Amino acid sequence: MRGIRVRLERLSKRFGHVVAVQALDLEVAPGELLALLGPSGCGKSTTLLMIAGIYQPTAGAIYFGERRVDHLPPRDRDVGMVFQSYALYPHLTLFENIAFPLRLKRRSSVEVTRVVRRTAELLGIAPVLDRYPAQVSGGQQQRAALARALVKEPQVLLLDEPLSNLDAQIRVQARGEIRRLQQELGITTMLVTHDQAEALAMADRVAVFSMGQLLQVATPDELYRRPANTFVARFVGHPPMNVLEGTFTDGQFVAGSLRFPLLVAAPPGPGYLGIRPEDAHLRGSIPGRVVVVESQGRHALVTVDVGGVELKVLVDQGDRPAVGAQVGVGVEPPAVHLFDMSGVRIEP
Amino acid sequence: MPLLPPRWRLLVLVLAVLTLPIVTGVLWLLLTGWFDVVHGLLPVGGGSLENWRFLWTSVGGRPPLRIPLMNSLIFAGVVATLEVVIASMAGYAIARMAFPGRRGLLGLVLVLHAFPAVSLLIAIFYILRILGLFDTLLGVILVKVALELPLGIWLMKGFFDYLSWEIEMAALVDGMSRWGVFWRIALPMARPGLLALGTFALLSAWGEFILPFTLIVSSQRWTMAMYMQSFLSEAFTDFGMMAAVGLVYAAPVLILFALGQRYLLNIYTGGVKG
Numbered sequence: 001m002r003g004i005r006v007r008l009e010r011l012s013k014r015f016g017h018v019v020a021v022q023a024l025d026l027e028v029a030p031g032e033l034l035a036l037l038g039p040s041g042c043g044k045s046t047t048l049l050m051i052a053g054i055y056q057p058t059a060g061a062i063y064f065g066e067r068r069v070d071h072l073p074p075r076d077r078d079v080g081m082v083f084q085s086y087a088l089y090p091h092l093t094l095f096e097n098i099a100f101p102l103r104l105k106r107r108s109s110v111e112v113t114r115v116v117r118r119t120a121e122l123l124g125i126a127p128v129l130d131r132y133p134a135q136v137s138g139g140q141q142q143r144a145a146l147a148r149a150l151v152k153e154p155q156v157l158l159l160d161e162p163l164s165n166l167d168a169q170i171r172v173q174a175r176g177e178i179r180r181l182q183q184e185l186g187i188t189t190m191l192v193t194h195d196q197a198e199a200l201a202m203a204d205r206v207a208v209f210s211m212g213q214l215l216q217v218a219t220p221d222e223l224y225r226r227p228a229n230t231f232v233a234r235f236v237g238h239p240p241m242n243v244l245e246g247t248f249t250d251g252q253f254v255a256g257s258l259r260f261p262l263l264v265a266a267p268p269g270p271g272y273l274g275i276r277p278e279d280a281h282l283r284g285s286i287p288g289r290v291v292v293v294e295s296q297g298r299h300a301l302v303t304v305d306v307g308g309v310e311l312k313v314l315v316d317q318g319d320r321p322a323v324g325a326q327v328g329v330g331v332e333p334p335a336v337h338l339f340d341m342s343g344v345r346i347e348p
Numbered sequence: 349m350p351l352l353p354p355r356w357r358l359l360v361l362v363l364a365v366l367t368l369p370i371v372t373g374v375l376w377l378l379l380t381g382w383f384d385v386v387h388g389l390l391p392v393g394g395g396s397l398e399n400w401r402f403l404w405t406s407v408g409g410r411p412p413l414r415i416p417l418m419n420s421l422i423f424a425g426v427v428a429t430l431e432v433v434i435a436s437m438a439g440y441a442i443a444r445m446a447f448p449g450r451r452g453l454l455g456l457v458l459v460l461h462a463f464p465a466v467s468l469l470i471a472i473f474y475i476l477r478i479l480g481l482f483d484t485l486l487g488v489i490l491v492k493v494a495l496e497l498p499l500g501i502w503l504m505k506g507f508f509d510y511l512s513w514e515i516e517m518a519a520l521v522d523g524m525s526r527w528g529v530f531w532r533i534a535l536p537m538a539r540p541g542l543l544a545l546g547t548f549a550l551l552s553a554w555g556e557f558i559l560p561f562t563l564i565v566s567s568q569r570w571t572m573a574m575y576m577q578s579f580l581s582e583a584f585t586d587f588g589m590m591a592a593v594g595l596v597y598a599a600p601v602l603i604l605f606a607l608g609q610r611y612l613l614n615i616y617t618g619g620v621k622g
Contacts, residue, residue, distance in 0.1 A: 054517050076525040087518035091536065104523040148522070158521075 003031035003188040004065045004155040006051070011060035011070075013046050020046040022212045023060065031186040033179065034217075035199035037235070038209030048158050049208075051190065053077050064155055075104075077156075080149030083163040086141045088133040094120075094144045095129040101152040110197040119147045122181070139170045146178065150185070157182065157189040163198060168316070175202055191342045196236050208232050230343040233274045233316030241303055241337070242275045242311050248338075258286065260298055263333040266346055274337030277301060282321065284330015290321050377598075380591035399588040403596075407589070413569050413596070416575035420554060423489060423571055427553035430493045431500045432546045436538065438497070439504025440530060444513070454505075461498035468495075469562050477561055483565045492559055496552060500545050507541030508534065540611055547608035554601060572597045 004134055006028040013021040021043040028034045036044035049055045051062055053074035062070040069077050080101075088097050095116055102112045119124040122179070123143040128136050142162060149157060162178070163171045179202045182189050193199050199206045200220040208231070209218045216228035227233035233241045246255030247264040253259075253273045260273060288306035300320040302313045313329060321327055338346040351358065375389060381399055383391035406412040441447070442454060470493055473482070481487030513533060519533045520526070534544065557573040564570065570578070576597055579590040 010499060049517070050516070052521050054520060073525070074520040075525065079521060081521045083514040083518055085512060085514045087514035089515060089519075089533070100519075101522040147516075152523070296546065 003029075003186050005030050005063075006156055006188055006190070007063040008047070008051075009061040009063070010145075011047065011050060011062065012058045013043070013050060013055060014058045019212050021050070024214055026207060026214065026217065028188055028190060029204075030188055031183075032204045033074060033182050033189040033191060033202060035191045035193055035203035035206045036209060037144045037196060037199040037206050038298070039191055039235075040194055041211075042209040043212040045160055046293075048081075048160050048190060048192050050082050051080050051156070078152075078154050078156035079156045079158055080152060081158040082142075082145045082149045082160065082162040084164060085146040086133070086165070088141055088144055089149070090133055093130050093132055094125065094136065094140075097133065097144055098129075098147045098151050100148060105152065115151055116147075119151050123147050123177075127221055138166055138173065142166060142174060143276045146181075150181075150187075155188065157187050159189065159191040161192055161194070164193070164195070166214070171198075176286060197238060200236070206236075208235060210235075226345065227274070227337060228345050229340050230272050230274065233337055233339070238315065239277045239296075239312060244275070244276065244309055244311070245270075247271070251312065253338075258307035258309050259332075260286070260336075261333070262336070262338070264338070264340050268340040272339040272341075272343065275311065275331050276335065276341060277312040279335035280311065280313040280329060280331045281340070282313060282315055282319065282327045282329060284328045286329040288327055288329050290323050290325045290327055293320055293323055295320075302327075377591050380588055381595050382592075384588065386588075399424060399586075399592040400437050402589060402593060410575065410578055411570065413575070415568060416570040416572050417596075419485060420572040423485060423492075423556070423560070424553040426489050427492045427496070428546050428549035430489070431496055431549040432542055434493070435497060435500030435504045435545060436535065436542060437530075438501045439506075440508050440534060442501065443505045443508035444516070444534075457498045457501050461502060465495045466558060469558070473562065482563060483569065485564075487561050488563050491563065492553055493557060495559075496549060500549065503545055504541055506524055506540070507538045511537050531583050543608065544611035547604060547611050550604060551601060554604075 006244040008024050008026040011021060011024040011026075012019070024043075026034075026048060034322055036047060038044050039090065046055060050057050050257075053069070053072060053076075057070055060070070061068055064077070074285070088094075089100065092100065098116045098119060101291055102115060107115075116129070117126065119225075120129055120289050123146060125136075125143045128140055133141055136144070142165070146162070152209055159178070163174050166174055168346045175198060191202060193201070200223070200250055203220060205217055206223050208215045208223070210231050216223065216232050218226075218228075223232065223236050227236060227241075231241050231334055244255045244258075246253055246258075248254075248262070248268050248271050250268070251262055251265075253262055253266075253271075255273070282292070282302070286306055291305050291310065292303040294301040294303075295317070296314075298317055299314050300317055302321060304327060306313050311329060315321075340346055374611065376386070379389060379391055383395045384398065385392040401407065402410075402413055418437070442450060442457075457612070476482040476487045479487070481490065502601050515537070516529050516533055517527045524532065555573065556571070559579070560569075560571045560574055563576065567578075576590065576593050579586060579593060
């Protein structure tokens, strides 16, 4: 196990007056894959670049194990990184691209050849090593970039949107490959992505960011079942959760003319009710009218107007109603999520 | 070669007419240099090498050709080298690095570029006198470089802006120093820009007249432009020999242009192709 613990302490980055990352505390366990998830401009890439040493933090500290590294230049940090554009050197063959970090470390050419070959075989790009980046496919470029990041056996692997330039089909395959490789090598990894499906599929834990703030760090399962606030609730899961704005009053949630009975106590006052489309069904008693039906293969996503509020419900393809039909919406009550007026989850 | 479509034929005709004055000038230069007497564009009498005798003797108290030729080569070479070195570093810093006053510097460079250099001549004259650089090649070189730098910096900044920042980040993470990234990653990728700027600077310095004419006195430090100018006089101008000198003066430019036109096009179209 060559993974190392990565710890961020009150890490902040400002560009002029713009706060990109605000007092971030985060810890990545040895050998863990942590995904940094959020919409673009939320500070997740800035965080990664601070860990790599490209950006100097405005304040705070970065530790690799017990070693504080935030004052070190990138080459003294022992990190490998894969960029969104892959950032392969266009004038070098794939072999020389992968060999580049080793050559900078002045390894013997025998060793360079051996290590590059072995890494390339691990990633299935050995046959194209003598080609230039422009002469291979996007998937092969992505693997070459990954090989270059891994070849110097770094303590920490940083992946900045490594899959977003790949075709959807290859992307799902590459997801699995990166995860398998990361687990085999036991290397501490941080993955930046804006794709919640990618984060949930690959990561041990996911850190959700918005506007430079860390909103929640949790396992994919926890994130899905107990989102800490309305942002996470809307961002994680597909199709996204219904988040209704309304008022809690004695045992009910009121939005428009919708009155939703609650099984758990919530402090009275304005707030939000979250219902995942897959937790709702059309065999219930809340009357509504079907507005839109979207086919999603096995399922259909039905938008129902209930008392002036739109609610999305996921049903089996066989149960899809006609547009305009009157239906009765129901939700398994334990499956609702309650948030207070500032959007923070209310624990039952 | 297939015949051009009618529309193109018309275009070629228009272009040919527009180019005629320049072609005529070059033709005149060629003919006048080689023949004793030329009426209009018609050579009269025989050709001779009489007009070319400046190649092997010094003519009318002027220094031998090799002096201004060598001076011009040094002038153009040093100016181009300095310009490329300084402009690439400055352009890179402006393109890539955040430092206080970056925006102000950028604006200043633009303003300086727009400033008519001739209006500075008198001030430059005094400054060089004070520095003891008046009537030296070094003095003119420094002035020329300073006046050309704003354009050069602006051009190089443009080329560096166009390069992928991620590739440089990757090189840093792979273990290169900041200097190493500039020398071994950024500069090679900006090669078309360096060549374009270098060629442009060479041509501009080779053709420079007003600066050496104002700031140099001794004939031992003449450049080719001044050498050629010395053939113009109120009493008698030997147009035949002047044309021959002109041809010698123009030859390196033609060669350079033939070799470097691909890179020059990069400047004029403002981008890197390929």
